[in-house]
Ligand SMILES: NC(=O)C1=CN([C@@H]2O[C@H](COP(=O)(O)OP(=O)(O)OC[C@H]3O[C@@H](n4cnc5c(N)ncnc54)[C@H](OP(=O)(O)O)[C@@H]3O)[C@@H](O)[C@H]2O)[C@@H](O)CC1
Ligand SMILES: Nc1ncnc2c1ncn2[C@@H]1O[C@H](COP(=O)(O)OP(=O)(O)O)[C@@H](O)[C@H]1O
């Protein structure tokens with residue numbers, strides 16, 4: 065698991081350690097790790113550290129201090145290091161002295177600074193770290209733009225300047241890094257877009273701080289492998305869990321087919337389908353247990369261990385009755401219930417209806433409707449810019465687990481003190497019609513297999529992201545979790561292909577665990 069902590073938590077942990085250690089010890093640990101990463105990147109791009117050109121962007125706080133000390137270490141190995149001081153009076157004194165002593169040079173001149181950046185092999189962003197407030201200030205913009213245009217690898221110190229450490233929000237421009245070297249623990253803003261997209265590959269340098277339970281966390285392969293259900297000798301289809309899918313309509317039969325397809329690949333022993341698309345479902349998946357007719361007969365469908373309600377239901381009377389049945393006691397309240405797509409819009413009209421085991425899976429547009437249903441106004445853009453905050457708020461308002469889909473999928477449980485799960489897998493190619501139906505079928509299957517809503521949602525998002533990448537790479541198994549999606553080598557995919565790639569994604573997780 066990768067854990068992330070808020071600035072407040074980091075400050076508290078850092079304070080306890082600072083009191084015990086000699087002055088500057090923590091910064092030296094940070095700078096040593098930072099310099100080692102930079103040396104590795106220079107060796108890759110330039111062949112060696114000696115003779116390479118490094119520019120440090122140095123702000124007014126300790127983030128700049130880290131950059132200066134790391135720069136001094138690189139200068140001592142023969143790199144030509146130039147520090148650009150954005151706030152010369154406040155730049156870290158001891159860091160400046162160390163850099164000068166190692167042979168580095170300083171400039172405050174914007175034209176010189178930009179010219180140095182244009183010919184650099186590596187630019188270190190030490191403008192601002194966890195002490196930052198608001199977006200980048202105007203004085204930093206010319207340098208940040210020059211770095212974006214240069215060939216140099218940009219390495220962010222602790223986090224890309226301009227990204228909000230706690231939320232990943234970016235107001236205006238922010239540094240775009242190839243690599244971010246972060247200290248002590250991840251920051252939530254490094255795991256969630258738009259911050260995650262600016263951070264590039266994130267490397268953690270442990271500096272010995274002890275931290276409390278995390279504010280956010282990201283699953284990795286081993287965590288997912290440990291959570292995935294595995295049949296034993298005693299298992300049969302019923303013991304493995306049966307998932308019920310109430311989805312599809314005469315207008316949208318395909319949503320039902322996709323949700324059922326993913327549910328069949330999601331670890332449950334059997335799938336029961338009720339709804340208007342039974343013929344299409346059986347034609348595509350003859351192993352499905354179907355109830356003919358409308359999706360009203362949830363209770364008559366037979367015993368299930370979880371329900372998935374919503375994909376492609378449309379918003380007619382059938383859909384309303386189906387949601388009413390799902391929520392109003394027709395179903396055993398102990399059976400977990402996943403609501404997606406049309407069911408979410410109908411739920412928004414009713415307002416919060418808390419029940420145990422409830423998992424909502426909105427995209428940003430559906431999240432806006434749900435927020436409105438609980439009396440909170442927000443736009444789609446606001447939700448996309450601050451996913452952690454809105455996922456938490458929805459979970460609290462609706463008293464349940466909320467999986468907010470999008471470029472970074474996040475899953476928040478109803479306990480405001482619990483961590484939010486941030487999904488590290490995926491690819492923008494997943495933004496294709498029906499892809500969400502696949503996710504809900506898969507998550508429902510994991511609920512039926514006995515996973516708690518937070519685990520079912522986050523494991524489903526993880527496998528869905530891997531399957532998307534696998535399909536997008538033409539069937540080659542996708543890379544390890546935790547590595548941000550690149551689109552190199554990837555190509556367009558359909559939701560059916562994502563569903564078909566789920567078993568390969570599953571195997572890639574269990575094989576490597
Ligand atoms: N945590 C740890 O354990 C360790 C932390 N370490 C390092 O320390 C870093 C935190 O250092 P920090 O506290 O000095 O704050 P930092 O981020 O350098 O900036 C603060 C200064 O910037 C200014 N400023 C504010 N907003 C701004 C903006 N938008 N744009 C521009 N400037 C802005 C503001 O001054 P102002 O101008 O507002 O008076 C303020 O003085 C941390 O990220 C990590 O790198 C490691 O060394 C070792 C262990
Ligand atoms: N830019 C993106 N990067 C990664 N995943 C994405 C991106 N855009 C969409 N997705 C994923 O694709 C799926 C789309 O679901 P949804 O919006 O419900 O589509 P549909 O209703 O067509 O099924 C979600 O799992 C979402 O997280």
Ligand SMILES: [K+]
Nearest residue numbers: 189192221225
């Ligand atoms: K920084």
